[in-house]
Amino acid sequence: MKKHIGYMVLAAALVSVPLLNTGCAVTRGQQSAGRYIDDKTITAKVKTALLRDSQVKGTQVNVTTLNGAVQLSGFVESQPEKDRAGELARQIEGGHQVYNNLVVQTGRAEDNNTKVKVDTDTHDKSIDVDVDKK
Numbered sequence: 517m518k519k520h521i522g523y524m525v526l527a528a529a530l531v532s533v534p535l536l537n538t539g540c541a542v543t544r545g546q547q548s549a550g551r552y553i554d555d556k557t558i559t560a561k562v563k564t565a566l567l568r569d570s571q572v573k574g575t576q577v578n579v580t581t582l583n584g585a586v587q588l589s590g591f592v593e594s595q596p597e598k599d600r601a602g603e604l605a606r607q608i609e610g611g612h613q614v615y616n617n618l619v620v621q622t623g624r625a626e627d628n629n630t631k632v633k634v635d636t637d638t639h640d641k642s643i644d645v646d647v648d649k650k
Contacts, residue, residue: 547583555581558610562586565604572601577618579605584612592618 547555559581566574573592580587586605592598602616 551583554610555583558584558586558608561608561610562588562605565608566601569600569604572597572604577601584610585615586613587615587617589617590619591621593621595620 559579562579562581563574563577566572566577566579568574576590576592578589580589586608588601588605592601598616598618598620601618602614605614605616
């Protein structure tokens with residue numbers, strides 16, 4: 517009888533061990549608290565460098581860091597601005613990789629300068645439309 521109770525207690529203990537190990541972010545391959553702080557520090561350093569640089573509009577660039585990998589996202593006005601942002605991010609100590617996912621805006625400001633000429637003759641039923649684009 518005592519052996520039977522001993523086996524049941526042992527079995528219950530063995531069954532409960534996996535339950536104690538689940539639910540922790542570290543055991544599921546996510547960040548530890550120290551790595552999270554390191555990533556936040558890298559993000560702050562990259563964002564500060566972008567805001568201090570005169571070539572890059574740092575307010576338009578989003579910076580995300582996960583396990584030392586830095587991702588830049590958002591919109592910039594030119595390819596040199598995109599390249600400069602990536603260069604600044606690579607210079608920050610602690611960042612292992614930089615994913616420059618910035619998008620260069622194209623042509624939206626030019627489309628607003630479209631001129632439309634409409635020639636309407638009240639005697640003629642047809643309408644001629646001439647569109648000149650700069």
